Amino acid sequence: MSRLKLPTIAPSDITPEAVWQSRRRWLRQAGLGALAAGAGGLGAAASSWADEAPKTLAATPNPDYWLSNKPTSEKDITSYNNFYEFGTGKADPFEYAHQMQTRPWTVSVEGEVARPRIFDIDELLKLAPMEERIYRLRCVEAWSMVIPWSGYSLSALLKAVEPTSKARFVEFTTVMQPDNMPGLRSRIIDWPYVEGLRMDEAMHPLTMLVFGVYGKPLPGQNGAPLRVAIPWKYGFKSGKSIVKIRLLEDMPMTSWAQIAPNEYGFYANVNPGVAHPRWSQATERRIGDGFFAPRVDTLMYNGYGEQVAALYAGMDLRKNY
Numbered sequence: 001m002s003r004l005k006l007p008t009i010a011p012s013d014i015t016p017e018a019v020w021q022s023r024r025r026w027l028r029q030a031g032l033g034a035l036a037a038g039a040g041g042l043g044a045a046a047s048s049w050a051d052e053a054p055k056t057l058a059a060t061p062n063p064d065y066w067l068s069n070k071p072t073s074e075k076d077i078t079s080y081n082n083f084y085e086f087g088t089g090k091a092d093p094f095e096y097a098h099q100m101q102t103r104p105w106t107v108s109v110e111g112e113v114a115r116p117r118i119f120d121i122d123e124l125l126k127l128a129p130m131e132e133r134i135y136r137l138r139c140v141e142a143w144s145m146v147i148p149w150s151g152y153s154l155s156a157l158l159k160a161v162e163p164t165s166k167a168r169f170v171e172f173t174t175v176m177q178p179d180n181m182p183g184l185r186s187r188i189i190d191w192p193y194v195e196g197l198r199m200d201e202a203m204h205p206l207t208m209l210v211f212g213v214y215g216k217p218l219p220g221q222n223g224a225p226l227r228v229a230i231p232w233k234y235g236f237k238s239g240k241s242i243v244k245i246r247l248l249e250d251m252p253m254t255s256w257a258q259i260a261p262n263e264y265g266f267y268a269n270v271n272p273g274v275a276h277p278r279w280s281q282a283t284e285r286r287i288g289d290g291f292f293a294p295r296v297d298t299l300m301y302n303g304y305g306e307q308v309a310a311l312y313a314g315m316d317l318r319k320n321y
């Protein structure tokens, strides 16, 4: 049998790094990782969630959080993203997020709690039964998706650290990995990315700590190894790749409210009746329907009014946007 002749020039010498990294990534996602490693000798790359974490994430469908809408395709959910730490283009997170180191990973839960604790990702994966829920995601940019997430209610984690009576807000902080996140070089956001919720919003059963999508561990671009999902709020409230959760007495300053307080409020509840200063929020484009498909009406609280409207009883939603 003739021996395979290996090239003397590594592909990385003749192809720009970003190109071969993404090529390798496509192969790995298509289950051809071994082939890519064998053919190009590119096996020894940085470790990532995809390399070291289980390939599937067992989760039980929860009928209480199931939509009849057809979920957006896995390809769209994992390749059309906002994750500014990797760049502002919609394809940047898919292109670069595999560089993020997602193991080992810890989350510090601290502040106004009786039992502050640093959790390892493996502890968090076992803290409560893993559920699959189908949620709507409405981005402030007026597009939307329907996403099958795997995870459990954030309240399970918050209860474990025993919030004190002073805890009125929760702050979420995203990881900063300057070597792996090219977007951190731009100054659009005063990094790290910080988001927050009022305590009753954080304890609401709909507010989800997410570890997976489409039955698999989250890929980097969707916020590996864990992010939050708050389906009645604009997508920017759902911080990704979280390393710190702080319970606070005072309302935290959040990234978008800091950049443009007249455009992005702390609440950010989906509200077709309150326009963004530069565009309407009355309708949305569903990703995957095609650019020329008719836009659909945006629903108050993104369709979750029955579950969450009571949280805002008596509040002026024009002021508290």
Ligand code: MTE
Pocket (backbone or CB within 6 Å): 077, 080, 081, 082, 083, 084, 085, 137, 138, 139, 140, 174, 193, 221, 222, 223, 234, 235, 236, 237, 238, 239, 240, 241
């Ligand atoms: N979290 C971090 N750390 N950085 C970001 O840029 N973008 C937000 C949110 N979480 C963002 C983030 C925005 S604007 C949206 S719409 C959602 O993530 C998108 O989540 P998805 O890419 O998983 O659909």
